[in-house]
Amino acid sequence: MGGLGPADRETLSNLGTRHEYPPNDTLLSEGDRTTFVIVLLSGWCTVWTPTDRGGRLMLALRRAGEAVGDMAALDGRPRSASVSALGPVTGLVVPGERFRWFLASRPHANALMTIQLTERLRSADHERRALASMTVLRRLAERLVELADRTGRLEDEAVTIRLPLAQHELAASVGSTREAVAKALRLLREQGLVRTGPGTLAVADLDPLRLLAAGHPHGTET
Template structure:
């Protein structure tokens, strides 16, 4: 489903000297759960480096918000608007308390210009996100809600899950509504799909948590949706 960025965050890829140099260009800001770090349509004047916490990247549609991605510690948000000067293309919302370093766009551009390898890192990140968006459009066009949900749960389990006694617990603060936004479905459709998975003994659900009791069938189900997209 492509909710996550690369496994090694942008900040981790910087050299030991460039990391503090970049952070020194901005100021520390704190955001409460649900607060916007950036808002779709606003003019993009700054880049934010997430220092702690999780953020959701959302884009408005006729059917409601679509969850494009999840961003965590060390990742950049807001860099596209800072680079092209156009209004922000998405909203970045805090999922729980978030700490971030806010860097003025002109300072970030100067930092990139003085370090060509940093420009390469940013371009590689943008390319990866473009490929992820292409995969998402293909999935929306061909896979069922159940297949898309399975793929989403597998990705969440692989990237954030905690192994506990043969099961994997996902504790990201995502509601059913937000999961629905991530896979381009209605909350009712996701609730129905989750009920089917519960009845098969593949998942257990609780407040702000999902326990995946058997990942293998979910991998097969998610892969079936991806294969349908490739042959459509």
């Protein structure tokens, strides 16, 4: 949404209906055959799929400015994952046929959507490799660096991440258990790399965390 010009943003806004979603509400359900698209105007969402053990594997986080549900709008196939509100969310619900018309008539918007889909494909490929070859500690370090880069704010000489992301949701985002992530967080705290508090997680030093995410240990072991 942020990459569109004023005229394109106005056109897209006129094609949909604003909708408010409370925390934990389901915006899209895996397997549904609906084709509408939701452009996130505020808030954060989780994209997830259920596991065989009854839990959730979090595939991605989506924030304001991004679209969810676009794959079903473009190919007409069932939803490939569920999307839930991480906190209060405002979305613009656009019927699939209107969204397709918008992309067909706006080359710049079509190019932005292509870039988004390409980035998500690359991210999905990386996540598969990470689950197969990276330790929980390294995957967690990588996720914390990503969140710090996307949402972090400098507070008290640390990059603070303020997201309503519970520890079990953080674990789901790296494809691990809550217990394993709690252990990894404890190691990072002991190394002085992160500080945790109610509803917040502060990265005290991003550089060694980036090294750890890249596979260069910073005195920690798994």
